[in-house]
Amino acid sequence: xxxxxxxxxxxxxxxxxxxxxxxxxxxxxxxxxxxxxxxxxxxxxxxxxxxxxxxxxxxxxxxxxxxxxxxxxxxxxxxxxxxxxxxxxxxxxxxxxxxxxxxxxxxxxxxxxxxxxxxxxxxxxxxxxxxxxxxxxxxxxxxxxxxxxxxxxxxxxxxxxxxxxxxxxxxxxxxxxxxxxxxxxxxxxxxxxxxxxxxxxxxxxxxxxxxxxxxxxxxxxxxxxxxxxxxxxxxxxxxxxxxxxxxxxxxxxxxxxxxxxxxxxxxxxxxxxxxxxxxxxxxxxxxxxxxxxxxxxxxxxxxxxxxxxxxxxxxxxxxxxxxxxxxxxxxxxxxxxxxxxxxxxxxxxxxxxxxxxxxxxxxxxxxxxxxxxxxxxxxxxxxxxxxxxxxxxxxxxxxxxxxxxxxxxxxxxxxxxxxxxxxxxxxxxxxxxxxxxxxxxxxxxxxxxxxxxxxx
Amino acid sequence: xxxxxxxxxxxxxxxxxxxxxxxxxxxxxxxxxxxxxxxxxxxxxxxxxxxxxxxxxxxxxxxxxxxxxxxxxxxxxxxxxxxxxxxxxxxxxxxxxxxxxxxxxxxxxxxxxxxxxxxxxxxxxxxxxxxxxxxxxxxxxxxxxxxxxxxxxxxxxxxxxxxxxxxxxxxxxxxxxxxxxxxxxxxxxxxxxxxxxxxxxxxxxxxxxxxxxxxxxxxxxxxxx
Numbered sequence: 001x002x003x004x005x006x007x008x009x010x011x012x013x014x015x016x017x018x019x020x021x022x023x024x025x026x027x028x029x030x031x032x033x034x035x036x037x038x039x040x041x042x043x044x045x046x047x048x049x050x051x052x053x054x055x056x057x058x059x060x061x062x063x064x065x066x067x068x069x070x071x072x073x074x075x076x077x078x079x080x081x082x083x084x085x086x087x088x089x090x091x092x093x094x095x096x097x098x099x100x101x102x103x104x105x106x107x108x109x110x111x112x113x114x115x116x117x118x119x120x121x122x123x124x125x126x127x128x129x130x131x132x133x134x135x136x137x138x139x140x141x142x143x144x145x146x147x148x149x150x151x152x153x154x155x156x157x158x159x160x161x162x163x164x165x166x167x168x169x170x171x172x173x174x175x176x177x178x179x180x181x182x183x184x185x186x187x188x189x190x191x192x193x194x195x196x197x198x199x200x201x202x203x204x205x206x207x208x209x210x211x212x213x214x215x216x217x218x219x220x221x222x223x224x225x226x227x228x229x230x231x232x233x234x235x236x237x238x239x240x241x242x243x244x245x246x247x248x249x250x251x252x253x254x255x256x257x258x259x260x261x262x263x264x265x266x267x268x269x270x271x272x273x274x275x276x277x278x279x280x281x282x283x284x285x286x287x288x289x290x291x292x293x294x295x296x297x298x299x300x301x302x303x304x305x306x307x308x309x310x311x312x313x314x315x316x317x318x319x320x321x322x323x324x325x326x327x328x329x330x331x332x333x334x335x336x337x338x339x340x341x342x343x344x345x346x347x348x349x350x351x352x353x354x355x356x357x358x359x360x361x362x363x364x365x366x367x368x369x370x371x372x373x374x375x376x377x378x379x380x381x382x383x384x385x386x387x388x389x390x391x392x393x394x395x396x397x398x399x400x401x402x403x404x405x406x407x408x409x410x411x412x413x414x415x416x417x418x419x420x421x422x423x424x425x426x427x428x429x430x431x432x433x434x435x436x437x438x439x440x441x442x443x444x445x446x447x448x449x450x451x452x453x454x455x456x
Numbered sequence: 457x458x459x460x461x462x463x464x465x466x467x468x469x470x471x472x473x474x475x476x477x478x479x480x481x482x483x484x485x486x487x488x489x490x491x492x493x494x495x496x497x498x499x500x501x502x503x504x505x506x507x508x509x510x511x512x513x514x515x516x517x518x519x520x521x522x523x524x525x526x527x528x529x530x531x532x533x534x535x536x537x538x539x540x541x542x543x544x545x546x547x548x549x550x551x552x553x554x555x556x557x558x559x560x561x562x563x564x565x566x567x568x569x570x571x572x573x574x575x576x577x578x579x580x581x582x583x584x585x586x587x588x589x590x591x592x593x594x595x596x597x598x599x600x601x602x603x604x605x606x607x608x609x610x611x612x613x614x615x616x617x618x619x620x621x622x623x624x625x626x627x628x629x630x631x632x633x634x635x636x637x638x639x640x641x642x643x644x645x646x647x648x649x650x651x652x653x654x655x656x657x658x659x660x661x662x663x664x665x666x667x668x669x670x671x672x673x674x675x676x677x678x679x680x681x
Binding site: 276290 | 639
């Protein structure tokens with residue numbers, strides 16, 4: 001039984017209490033209004049009756065009183081005619097109620113009734129009128145029936161409260177159980193997802209329900225995670241593939257060398273080639289480890305002030321002969337004299353990687369530009385080239401490990417460069433953008449420390 | 457005989473390195489743990505030390521730090537399986553003289569040990585000479601015999617470093633680190649291109665070559681025979 005579960009919920013308790021209080025208040029209001037109405041009607045009737053009897057000639061008055069008392073199946077009517085000295089002439093009142101004011105509006109009074117089992121004291125609504133002959137006429141009515149009304153209302157409450165409470169409880173239970181079912185459903189699904197089934201999605205009912213909102217947020221998160229996991233799996237496959245290729249080559253070479261080498265020199269040639277292949281795989285592994293280290297290390301060791309212009313010039317200086325060899329013009333423009341906080345070695349590596357890439361993908365006769373430009377509160381290192389550029393759909397993928405643009409499959413390189421750059425840039429809290437001009441335009445936007453400081 | 461102390465806990469790696477060092481004519485002392493290494497460093501008085509970064513009991517950097525506190529100036533090469541960005545910085549700051557990340561080529565290790573053992577003596581010499589090659593550090597000029605060599609600043613720096621370490625194998629990684637203060641090996645064969653330029657200026661076609669390539673390892677500057 002799930003009852004205790006939702007009974008314990010705060011919502012359920014508050015709703016229940018509020019519901020009960022409302023019903024009690026409602027009944028009280030009903031009683032209050034009904035009693036007031038009855039009293040007003042009684043008073044009006046008493047007033048009218050007293051006026052009618054008082055208007056009768058004295059001889060008819062006795063009959064009128066008797067008539068009134070005889071037409072009273074519920075025994076609630078009282079009447080009395082008293083002489084000027086207060087003695088009883090007719091009616092069922094033992095005496096003139098002592099607290100009753102004469103010729104005043106209808107009021108409460110204590111009366112003693114004598115026509116039944118014996119004298120009976122009761123509270124009544126009464127009116128007293130003095131007659132022209134000196135007698136006093138009292139017309140009254142027992143209002144004990146108002147107590148009856150209270151009893152009726154109380155009975156209604158007794159009957160209605162459990163009913164209303166029951167139905168409230170039932171509705172609450174149904175809603176709670178539904179919500180709980182939903183939660184249980186979500187729990188099961190989430191457990192499946194945690195167990196590794198990332199294709200599962202939380203169901204939405206198309207209603208503007210908080211649960212739906214939550215489910216949608218969770219689903220968005222799952223989409224992201226699934227994409228990442230797939231990417232990782234893809235990377236894993238690519239790593240395995242990219243490592244297997246040179247290793248297979250090494251293995252084949254060694255096998256053939258072992259079988260066919262006729263002298264030491266030939267064997268050495270084979271061995272050198274094998275070492276080259278192994279170095280290649282080691283480079284891949286080392287770079288991957290570096291990326292992981294930068295991505296998950298999350299902290300800068302050699303944090304210092306780095307003059308970007310110097311850094312750009314150094315990279316330009318380093319790559320100029322390479323560009324020249326490939327018949328590519330390398331323009332270096334270090335216009336901005338900005339200094340940023342960062343790790344010089346890592347930043348140098350990032351910029352060098354971008355230039356390395358640009359030179360790799362630019363055909364002979366083209367040009368590569370390495371420029372430092374001043375941006376809005378940041379200094380931008382821009383590397384642009386006249387190469388084939390990057391397709392829109394490839395732009396995001398290029399910063400993923402091992403991605404190599406299809407056009408450049410035949411170019412040496414392991415496609416890890418940009419991932420490394422992305423990791424370094426992210427570690428610094430800078431921004432890497434890759435866009436397509438005519439060629440490829442890669443930018444590292446470095447936030448200036450002065451901005452960070454003055455904003456503190 | 458030059459004595460090298462090798463502190464390395466992985467037996468196979470240690471055996472491999474020791475064999476190669478012995479083959480090159482070094483006297484090798486081995487230690488497998490931190491305390492043992494520290495004891496041997498104090499008792500054997502080695503000329504150079506190769507210390508693994510991660511050792512059982514006492515960490516490699518701690519050993520170097522302890523020795524430096526005792527004013528032991530023996531050159532130390534730190535080996536590490538983790539190429540952690542800050543690890544290198546820490547290793548060098550704690551008194552390591554050089555830092556090499558595993559896996560490495562044995563030539564790389566030997567070349568670095570050579571350089572550590574033959575550190576150039578601090579001289580006030582303003583002219584470097586190797587054979588007929590002359591480098592004037594103040595005037596920033598170079599000449600081979602009577603022929604003046606016109607060098608770009610980066611070529612000058614490269615030649616200066618090579619002349620300070622003449623007759624020693626200099627690997628690409630070492631050149632990148634020392635000449636360009638590059639802490640990584642780029643995909644492109646940067647060093648070869650730069651070396652090609654320099655060689656073109658230093659060794660004319662009619663002259664005996666001074667800059668020699670060592671296949672798969674690096675370069676050596678030698679007086680022309």
